[in-house]
Amino acid sequence: MSIKILQGTAENISLAAQMLRDGGLVALPTETVYGLGADATSDTAVASIFEAKGRPTFNPLIIHVPDVQAARGLVEFNDMAELLASQYWPGALTLILPRRADCPVSLLASAGLPTLAVRVPAHPLAKDLLKALGRPVAAPSANRSGQLSPTTPAHVVQSLGDVDGYVLAGGKCTVGLESTVVDVTGDVPVVLRPGAITPEDIKMLCGDVVVELSPNENNPKSPGQLLKHYAPKTPLRLKAVDVAPDEALLGFGSLKFMGVRGGGWARDLPAGRVLNLSETGDLNEAAANLFAMLHQLDTTAATGIAVMSIPDEGLGLAINDRLKRAAEG
Ligand code: TXA
Numbered sequence: 001m002s003i004k005i006l007q008g009t010a011e012n013i014s015l016a017a018q019m020l021r022d023g024g025l026v027a028l029p030t031e032t033v034y035g036l037g038a039d040a041t042s043d044t045a046v047a048s049i050f051e052a053k054g055r056p057t058f059n060p061l062i063i064h065v066p067d068v069q070a071a072r073g074l075v076e077f078n079d080m081a082e083l084l085a086s087q088y089w090p091g092a093l094t095l096i097l098p099r100r101a102d103c104p105v106s107l108l109a110s111a112g113l114p115t116l117a118v119r120v121p122a123h124p125l126a127k128d129l130l131k132a133l134g135r136p137v138a139a140p141s142a143n144r145s146g147q148l149s150p151t152t153p154a155h156v157v158q159s160l161g162d163v164d165g166y167v168l169a170g171g172k173c174t175v176g177l178e179s180t181v182v183d184v185t186g187d188v189p190v191v192l193r194p195g196a197i198t199p200e201d202i203k204m205l206c207g208d209v210v211v212e213l214s215p216n217e218n219n220p221k222s223p224g225q226l227l228k229h230y231a232p233k234t235p236l237r238l239k240a241v242d243v244a245p246d247e248a249l250l251g252f253g254s255l256k257f258m259g260v261r262g263g264g265w266a267r268d269l270p271a272g273r274v275l276n277l278s279e280t281g282d283l284n285e286a287a288a289n290l291f292a293m294l295h296q297l298d299t300t301a302a303t304g305i306a307v308m309s310i311p312d313e314g315l316g317l318a319i320n321d322r323l324k325r326a327a328e329g
């Protein structure tokens, strides 16, 4: 397996769109950095982004759309968002807004959060690809976790050479730095990640601004620790080898020998209280199901969620990191 470079012809744009539709990975040029893109509406396609990057955690990803109209279909806009979008889209600005109730984007892509990061990139190839696809694209920077963000197709190949997918070649990124991330869910815009669009730019437009740089891969003071993630209200119990009668069960692999404390089998618990991340023990499938299943089990009357052991390898590392933090919170 290796990543292949596609020149930015009309034919290759259709090919790349079809790859994405089929659940594949396509690195795409944006004016900031190259992104490693997947169909944002597919849990398994999004899981494969994390697998390819070798990310130790599931950070929420930026969702790319061709225009503001498409963005309005995913998140609840407000006046501030409209103002910022009309001034800076397409461009190096990412807006954090509440997900719409009917938002089709994978919960894994936003780490289970009720908000979503959306951006309209200005690079013409990105725009053409997003239009041809007609679906939102989740894309973090197209590099292995911990490496530098790529600003040329060659950088992507250097970092992700062994990934099964394509790089749509669109030259050198003109901005070369990740987009400015602004949370516009409150009364005042909050800059969460600095970028080419500065706090002064935002203040000029919106009248006020707050800067609150959260740790992320560009600011690795305490990597991953404070990143926002979904935490279920129901307490989690990890590495469970049995399940209490009043608990829900999040399984992994076969449930055949999973017993209920005091007698009985987990498979006989009330419907809806038992979900399985992957019956066959497939970590990619488990990652894809993780946030959706946690959300679902959080709506039952169970007093806790027993989670079966998941191997600490490949995507299992990210799943366990997520589960540990959810169990502590
Ligand atoms: O320029 C860019 O933004 C590039 C290109 C490819 O678009 N993308 C990029 O994505 O840098 P990524 O996944 O490496 O960075 C996503 C950033 C992180 O800082 C993450 O914490 C933040 O966006 N983020 C995403 N969703 C969020 C949310 N719901 N709430 C708060 N922050 C969020």
Ligand code: MG
Residues within 6 Å of the ligand: 140, 141, 149, 217
């Ligand atoms: Mg990055």
